[in-house]
Amino acid sequence: MRNFNIVIIGCGNVGGGTAKIIYDTSVELAKRAGNRQLKIERIITRHPQAAAKKYGLPIDLFCADADVLSNEDCEKYIQQSLQNPTVELIIETVGGSSVYIHDLHKRILKNGKHLVTANKAILAKHGYDIFEYAKNEQKAVGYEASVCGAIPLIKVVQDSFTGDIINTVSGIVNGTSNFVLSRMSNQGESFEEALQLAQRLGYAELNPELDINGMDAANKLKILVQLIYGIEARTQNFAVKGITTVWKEDFMVAKSIRSTVKQIAFATKQGNEVFAYVRPAIVPDSDFLHNISGATNAIKLNALYSGEHIFVGQGAGALETGSAVVSDVVFIAKHGFMKDFLAPVSPVQYKMANFSDYLSSYLLIIKTTDQPGVIGTVGTALGDTDINIENIAQSIISGPDWFLPVEVSKCSENKLQKAISLIRERKPLLIKDYKFLPIIG
Amino acid sequence: MRNFNIVIIGCGNVGGGTAKIIYDTSVELAKRAGNRQLKIERIITRHPQAAAKKYGLPIDLFCADADVLSNEDCEKYIQQSLQNPTVELIIETVGGSSVYIHDLHKRILKNGKHLVTANKAILAKHGYDIFEYAKNEQKAVGYEASVCGAIPLIKVVQDSFTGDIINTVSGIVNGTSNFVLSRMSNQGESFEEALQLAQRLGYAELNPELDINGMDAANKLKILVQLIYGIEARTQNFAVKGITTVWKEDFMVAKSIRSTVKQIAFATKQGNEVFAYVRPAIVPDSDFLHNISGATNAIKLNALYSGEHIFVGQGAGALETGSAVVSDVVFIAKHGFMKDFLAPVSPVQYKMANFSDYLSSYLLIIKTTDQPGVIGTVGTALGDTDINIENIAQSIISGPDWFLPVEVSKCSENKLQKAISLIRERKPLLIKDYKFLPIIG
Numbered sequence: 001m002r003n004f005n006i007v008i009i010g011c012g013n014v015g016g017g018t019a020k021i022i023y024d025t026s027v028e029l030a031k032r033a034g035n036r037q038l039k040i041e042r043i044i045t046r047h048p049q050a051a052a053k054k055y056g057l058p059i060d061l062f063c064a065d066a067d068v069l070s071n072e073d074c075e076k077y078i079q080q081s082l083q084n085p086t087v088e089l090i091i092e093t094v095g096g097s098s099v100y101i102h103d104l105h106k107r108i109l110k111n112g113k114h115l116v117t118a119n120k121a122i123l124a125k126h127g128y129d130i131f132e133y134a135k136n137e138q139k140a141v142g143y144e145a146s147v148c149g150a151i152p153l154i155k156v157v158q159d160s161f162t163g164d165i166i167n168t169v170s171g172i173v174n175g176t177s178n179f180v181l182s183r184m185s186n187q188g189e190s191f192e193e194a195l196q197l198a199q200r201l202g203y204a205e206l207n208p209e210l211d212i213n214g215m216d217a218a219n220k221l222k223i224l225v226q227l228i229y230g231i232e233a234r235t236q237n238f239a240v241k242g243i244t245t246v247w248k249e250d251f252m253v254a255k256s257i258r259s260t261v262k263q264i265a266f267a268t269k270q271g272n273e274v275f276a277y278v279r280p281a282i283v284p285d286s287d288f289l290h291n292i293s294g295a296t297n298a299i300k301l302n303a304l305y306s307g308e309h310i311f312v313g314q315g316a317g318a319l320e321t322g323s324a325v326v327s328d329v330v331f332i333a334k335h336g337f338m339k340d341f342l343a344p345v346s347p348v349q350y351k352m353a354n355f356s357d358y359l360s361s362y363l364l365i366i367k368t369t370d371q372p373g374v375i376g377t378v379g380t381a382l383g384d385t386d387i388n389i390e391n392i393a394q395s396i397i398s399g400p401d402w403f404l405p406v407e408v409s410k411c412s413e414n415k416l417q418k419a420i421s422l423i424r425e426r427k428p429l430l431i432k433d434y435k436f437l438p439i440i441g
Numbered sequence: 442m443r444n445f446n447i448v449i450i451g452c453g454n455v456g457g458g459t460a461k462i463i464y465d466t467s468v469e470l471a472k473r474a475g476n477r478q479l480k481i482e483r484i485i486t487r488h489p490q491a492a493a494k495k496y497g498l499p500i501d502l503f504c505a506d507a508d509v510l511s512n513e514d515c516e517k518y519i520q521q522s523l524q525n526p527t528v529e530l531i532i533e534t535v536g537g538s539s540v541y542i543h544d545l546h547k548r549i550l551k552n553g554k555h556l557v558t559a560n561k562a563i564l565a566k567h568g569y570d571i572f573e574y575a576k577n578e579q580k581a582v583g584y585e586a587s588v589c590g591a592i593p594l595i596k597v598v599q600d601s602f603t604g605d606i607i608n609t610v611s612g613i614v615n616g617t618s619n620f621v622l623s624r625m626s627n628q629g630e631s632f633e634e635a636l637q638l639a640q641r642l643g644y645a646e647l648n649p650e651l652d653i654n655g656m657d658a659a660n661k662l663k664i665l666v667q668l669i670y671g672i673e674a675r676t677q678n679f680a681v682k683g684i685t686t687v688w689k690e691d692f693m694v695a696k697s698i699r700s701t702v703k704q705i706a707f708a709t710k711q712g713n714e715v716f717a718y719v720r721p722a723i724v725p726d727s728d729f730l731h732n733i734s735g736a737t738n739a740i741k742l743n744a745l746y747s748g749e750h751i752f753v754g755q756g757a758g759a760l761e762t763g764s765a766v767v768s769d770v771v772f773i774a775k776h777g778f779m780k781d782f783l784a785p786v787s788p789v790q791y792k793m794a795n796f797s798d799y800l801s802s803y804l805l806i807i808k809t810t811d812q813p814g815v816i817g818t819v820g821t822a823l824g825d826t827d828i829n830i831e832n833i834a835q836s837i838i839s840g841p842d843w844f845l846p847v848e849v850s851k852c853s854e855n856k857l858q859k860a861i862s863l864i865r866e867r868k869p870l871l872i873k874d875y876k877f878l879p880i881i882g
Contacts, residue, residue, distance in 0.1 A: 021604055021746055028789075032603045144601070150747035152601030159600070160585070160593030162473045163462055163767025288729075288753075305462055305760040306591035310753035312729075319746040326604025338776065348469075 004036035004333040007081040007113075008091045009104070011045035011062075014118045014145065015093030016055035017322025019043055022329070023057060029326070033333035041087055044077045045069075055318070078104070082111040089114040089332060091325060097121035105130050109137045114337070116328045118145035118321055121210075124219035128232040140337045142328025147220045148173055148297040150320040151313035152327070157227050161303060166228050168268040168302040170440060173220045175295030175315045176204040176211035177243045177263040181280075182293040185251045185260050191244065203295050203316070213242035214263065214278045221265040221278055228267075229274050229350040236352050238267075241279035250280070250437070252396045253365055253405040259284045262292075264440055273353035282363045282439040289440065356417075359410040360438045361390070366404045366423075367433040368395075374404060377427050385419040387411045401432065407439070445477035445774040448522040448554075449532045450545070452486035452503075455559045455586065456534030457496035458763025460484055463770070464498060470767070474774035482528055485518045486510075496759070519545070523552040530555040530773060532766060538562035546571050550578045555778070557769045559586035559762055562651075565660035569673040579778045583769025588661045589614055589738040591761040592754040593768070598668050602744060607669050609709040609743040611881060614661045616736030616756045617645040617652035618684045618704040622721070623734040626692045626701050632685065644736050644757070654683035655704065655719045662706040662719055669708075670715050670791040677793050679708075682720035691721070691878070693837045694806055694846040700725045703733075705881055714794035723804045723880040730881065797858075800851040801879045802831070807845045807864075808874040809836075815845060818868050826860040828852045842873065848880070 006022070008015050022029065022038050030037045040061050045051050046069050048062035059065050063077040081087055090108045092115065094101060101122050108115045115134065117123070123130070123146050134141045144154045148171075157166070172178050176198055183194035195212070198204035210216040218240045222233035243263050250261045262283045267276035283290050288310055292298040297315030302308050314320040368374055375392055382389055388409035395402040408416070416436050423430055447463070449456050463470065463479050470479045481502050486492050487510050489503035500506050504518040522528055531549045533556065535542060542563050549556045556575065558564070564571070564587050575582045585595045589612075598607070613619050617639055624635035636653070639645035651657040659681045663674035684704050691702045703724045708717035724731050729751055733739040738756030743749050755761040809815055816833055823830055829850035836843040849857070857877050864871055 017746075025606065028606065029603070150605075150744075150750070152597055155601050156593055156597065159772055160596050160765075160768050162470070162771040163764040163769075164591075165466065165469065288732075291729075303591075303764070305458075305764040307755045307758075307761060308753075309591070310751065312749075312751035314748045317748075320748060323604040323744070323746040324601075327601050328604075330603040331600055335776075335779065 001030060001035050001037050003039045004033060004089070005039050005041040005087045006089050006091060006329060007041050007087050008043045008093065009078060010092060010094035011043050011051040011055070012093065012095070013318040014321045014325060015043070015045070015091065016051055016057075017318030017320070018091060018093065018325040019057055019061065020055045021319065021322050021326045023061070029330060033330045036333045038329060038333060041084070042077065042081060044074055044081065046074060082107055082113070087113055089116060089329060091329070092117040092119060093325070095119055095121070097125045102126045106133055109134050109139045112137070112139070114140045114142070114332045116142035116325055116332065118143070118325055120146040120216070120219040120223060124222040124233045126234070127223060128226060128234065138337045140332045142332055143223070144328045145321045145324035147223050148299060148313065149315040149317065150324050151297055151299065151311050151315070152324070153224065153299060153311065154227065155327075155331075156311070157224070161301070164303040164305045166301055166303050169224055169228065169299065170264060170266045171297065171299035172262060172289060172292050173265045173297055173299065173315065174211055174217040174263060175297060176208055177214070177217070178292065178296070179203050179294050180212070181243055181246065181262060184246070184248065186293070190248065191246070212244055214240040217263060217265045217278045221267060221276060225267050225274060225276060229269060231274060231350050231352060236276070238276040238352060239279060239355055240277070243280060245435070246280050249396055249398045249401070249403045250365065252398070253363070253403050254282055256393050256396065256405060257363070257391065257407065260290060261437065262289060264289075266438070269350060272348055272350050274350050275353050275355045275358040277355045277438070280437060282437045284439070284441050287441050356413040359412055361410055361441075362408050362413070362416060363437045363439055364406040364408060364416060365435050365437065366406070366431055368402050368404060368430055369400060369432065370402055371430070373427070374402070374430060377423055377430055378404065378406060381419045381422040381426065382406070382408065384422060385415055387415055387419055442471060442476050442478050444480045445474060445530070446480050446482040446528045447530050447532060447770060448482050448528050449484045449534065450519060451533060451535035452484050452492040452496070453534065453536070454759040455762045455766060456484070456486070456532065457492055458759030458761070459532060459534060459766040460498055460502065461496045462760065462763050462767045464502065470771060474771045477774045479770060479774060482525070483518065483522060485515055485522065487515060523548055523554070528554055530557060530770060532770070533558040533560060534766070536560055536562070538566045543567045547574055550575050550580045553578070553580070555581045555583070555773045557583035557766055557773065559584070559766055561587040561657070561660040561664060565663040565674045567675070568664060569667060569675065581773045581778045583773055584664070585769045586762045586765035588664050589740060589754065590756040590758065591765050592738055592740065592752050592756065593765065594665065594740060594752065595668065596768075596772075597752070598665070602742070605744040605746045607742055607744050610665055610669065610740065611705060611707045612738065612740035613703055613730060613733050614706045614738055614740065614756065615652055615658040615704060616738060617649055618655070618658070619733065619737070620644050620735050621653070622684055622687065622703060625687070625689065627734070631689065632687070653685055655681040658704065658706045658719045662708060662717060666708050666715060666717060670710060672715060672791050672793060677717070679717040679793060680720060680796055681718070684721060686876070687721050690837055690839045690842070690844045691806065693839070694804070694844050695723055697834050697837065697846060698804070698832070698848065701731060702878065703730060705730075707879070710791060713789055713791050715791050716794050716796045716799040718796045718879070721878060723878045725880070725882055728882055797854040800853055802851055802882070803849050803854070803857060804878045804880055805847040805849060805857060806876050806878065807847070807872055809843050809845060809871055810841060810873065811843055812871070814868070815843070815871060818864055818871055819845065819847060822860045822863040822867065823847070823849065825863060826856055828856055828860055
């Protein structure tokens, strides 16, 4: 049986989980990889001993039996691996979207090695280039683990939805923000309390900025939109709102209409236009996303012929994400580079459109005070803007503030914005603050 | 662009939906198939005009512009297609598990054509042979549509779970029986009423025997177990109980413990043994399967590294199932025959074990009458058999019959059977009837 030699660069959570699975299941993997023995030639990381201990790996799998390596040392080991002709595939699990990582990807491919990565940040920035680059070098790029961890979305879109046309993608793709919102909703915790708990439980990074500002979810959505609609990720401009924009009163308002607030990634096509967002949205309790809590990820795909599909699984975790990385390695060991492996699945030239023009149902929440004529003024202004009201529920009273929830039928955010202007024109003191939350369903 | 010529044999629901998708989305498909133009060379069916009309297809796609063709005519057209060297792939959507179909599969492969089929009955019977046969002929067999229609389970197991080890598969894989049980549970309909409605709505065949006796679900489970654990489908002996064994009182009993009754397909491994069943089971309302109603299918996979995965989608329907057939065609047009494409993903020699020995939680329902000492006798007998009782709920009274629900901790069905014997020994008249329903969770 021939070996299939692998180098792993970066041994944090994902790299460690990946190495552990390859090391522990080599017999299974060899069989699945078309009788290639997957062999970790070397793991390159700055802290070999700590990583070996943490993931239960023999130290001789690592580039050196050392406590700490300098960047120069690591670079030297990387250089050796790139020049080692027996290495067929390199896994990059360093993370980050620096120029260094982008260059590293190119160096890996240029030196004739296949590339597997879980790095969504860099793929959202340079994925399109890297895929083109790989095509020219006749090498494969595996990136299953970059979107929703263990959920096999990339391969499913690439090879299972080829007999269909995906109209809409929506879901919960960031476990940290979902955990925080779940705690705020179910336990009534404040944003800060929930985030601190997420950090204590290891769900959130010590610097959870990309999770809470929505960029992590946006990176995943960009990769999916690129794959499904062929629009280069870097050029995708869509609105991204983080969970810091969620008021605690939003949950009370949402509950009053049998719903909750979730951080949702959404993309849909109409004609050749794609509308997308990442932002907090209203999820009715009849929707399956309502019950997705904690770090679990869930994606709904609506397709022209086969209708609705739901995929639920673990979006993070060392072994969970590692299993997706390993599935890429097995696939490449078995198939090598395959023409059009990376091609977007649609021949239509799609382009991004502005979600503000998209017709969605919304929950409009107006923060106001106890004063007469609020509902009349709001109702009239919406009517004057040709917006149909589905339901105006009772205001939620929170301290001196009243939060008026208004459900409106499908309309554009631009139109809602006009209605807000009209209200402000007519009653300058009525609106203290406001927000529009799209309603999922 | 080179053509990729396809012949479709059988133009019922699945064949018709498949032809419709290929015909309507040829530009999309060509791009996805690595620039091969998928071309329907011919559709062979006994009623060309009716099929053309029903699926909105031009009659010149069919083998003849005729109302009815004889079997001999069809066979002549099949023979022509087999001998046509420009045909690269043949789709069999005739259905049934006759020797004729098995021979047809072999003739297709022997004549150098790839085979795609949605036919679960024949694959559960002869799939293993056909895969071996195809390997020798260096041809591919696509069968994504044979298990759970549009849910991409086959490719997901083949190519996405290769970095993991699947411990358990469970789910709802027969839409008809699920529809019937949902109606019985939610609308209180009788079995006959619910089945007639399913037939009127087109969910159930006019002859729904394979749906209601569990064999359709069993065929799908056998194909999955063969794929996951490598045990030849034909040799798999596991217990199959149909939904005709469900009493209407089962739903009342289930509701009293916040659960319902669903027809469940289940397989799990312990060591190198695989335990499996298809039978009605108790699904607590906390389980996501609880809310899967109507013709929707849902599968839960529990894997060693990546934990729990859920897949939900449409398990039947012309276009839904057709989209899965087309994804196989695209895959094969792009990749052709691939070594080990069909190999089971595990090197372990698994064997089937008897589910009666498996430790599961059960709901024991004892049909009895209003008489003193029932709970005492039952409780003592279970205790004497070393079975732990989790809960004995109040009996459901239905006419002269009392239905006593007893939830027991993990134990084997064999042990439960012993407890029943003990009760009968001690109080011959106590048990009028009884059943054990495994509890999912």
